[in-house]
Amino acid sequence: MKVDGVRYRSVWVADDGWSIGIIDQTKLPHSFATLKLTTVADATRAIVTMQVRGAPLIGAVAAYGLCLQARTDASDEALKTAYSTLFATRPTAVNLKWALDSVMAALLAVGVQARVATAYAKAAALADDDAETCRSIGEHGLDLVRAAAAKRADIAAPVNILTHCNAGWLATVDWGTALAPIYLAHDAGLPIHVWVDETRPRNQGASLTAWELGKHGVRHTVIADNAGGHLMQHGLVDLCIVGTDRTTARGDVCNKIGTYLKALAARDNGIPFYVALPHSTIDWTIEDGLADIPIEQRTATEVTEITGRTATGQLATVTITPPGSPAANYAFDVTPARYVTALITERGVCAASREGLLTLYPERRAGVRRAG
Numbered sequence: 001m002k003v004d005g006v007r008y009r010s011v012w013v014a015d016d017g018w019s020i021g022i023i024d025q026t027k028l029p030h031s032f033a034t035l036k037l038t039t040v041a042d043a044t045r046a047i048v049t050m051q052v053r054g055a056p057l058i059g060a061v062a063a064y065g066l067c068l069q070a071r072t073d074a075s076d077e078a079l080k081t082a083y084s085t086l087f088a089t090r091p092t093a094v095n096l097k098w099a100l101d102s103v104m105a106a107l108l109a110v111g112v113q114a115r116v117a118t119a120y121a122k123a124a125a126l127a128d129d130d131a132e133t134c135r136s137i138g139e140h141g142l143d144l145v146r147a148a149a150a151k152r153a154d155i156a157a158p159v160n161i162l163t164h165c166n167a168g169w170l171a172t173v174d175w176g177t178a179l180a181p182i183y184l185a186h187d188a189g190l191p192i193h194v195w196v197d198e199t200r201p202r203n204q205g206a207s208l209t210a211w212e213l214g215k216h217g218v219r220h221t222v223i224a225d226n227a228g229g230h231l232m233q234h235g236l237v238d239l240c241i242v243g244t245d246r247t248t249a250r251g252d253v254c255n256k257i258g259t260y261l262k263a264l265a266a267r268d269n270g271i272p273f274y275v276a277l278p279h280s281t282i283d284w285t286i287e288d289g290l291a292d293i294p295i296e297q298r299t300a301t302e303v304t305e306i307t308g309r310t311a312t313g314q315l316a317t318v319t320i321t322p323p324g325s326p327a328a329n330y331a332f333d334v335t336p337a338r339y340v341t342a343l344i345t346e347r348g349v350c351a352a353s354r355e356g357l358l359t360l361y362p363e364r365r366a367g368v369r370r371a372g
């Protein structure tokens, strides 16, 4: 996608042919800064500090982290250590394991001399696949937005879409998952308006989704996390589209904390609740999201403090809780499949169920070997 007319992906190989470029997402929306990663430690730090975040992007940066490791020591032992370090960065998004496994399998299949070239080729293929996959998600999601547009009594009125957190191009390699249909709908000339949940505690909606949508010229309004139910009760939301960090084989989805409450409100108000995801987000090894998805718990200071820009342009962090009040910071929640109207994938739209997913991914049926 473009930033002030310049095309960017969220991760890239720099002009030197080996170091890795990223956008420092901790600086947005106040400044746009890029960073160069030159070691596996840099890649690890970028994920841990959330300079890069979003399930597919975490996977892509981890894949490039293995490339950086291979440059200095491509032995089995060194690669396995790097794999473990990168894997330990964030627990919930399954794309991380998927990407690390994909690159490791390719590396262990070739001799040490061939590993640097193999790693970069595999990581690049993975990144290109993610960009293409997200664009396809956008195409399939666009049909749903068109269907919502066709239902409006006033065809000049915008389609109101509510989204949570940031599942845009910053969270993937390009295009995004939940935001891809929105970009394509906007580009196709459909009138769109997006309700952007601020997404406390880290405010990925207010700082990243709002920034992305603004850069692309998509009409949007940032709302407090608790406003969505009220808007739905008053007919101000036509559909919800969110992303997911892990989707189970039966269609439970795990996304940024607060997603579940939006799904409940959508169900109560008869509003479609769609979840957009690439194949790399499906964890075929588990069924029950509540029981089996590890939920990341982060530092309490993300809840007790808030950072923003002052009237004089300085960044400032302030405390918003009384001294001594403990805070808990659960980063994700699980929305059971029964609250999901449909899943939007690169292969099409399906029911949030085992059968629905298997219809789109038949190679996952028992006894059928997976392609690719």
Ligand code: MRU
Pocket (backbone or CB within 6 Å): 053, 054, 055, 056, 164, 165, 166, 167, 168, 171, 172, 176, 177, 178, 204, 242, 243, 244, 245, 255, 256, 331
């Ligand atoms: O903690 P984050 O910012 O990595 O969480 C990101 C999300 O929850 C996104 O909704 C998710 O990764 C969707 S996939 C594009």
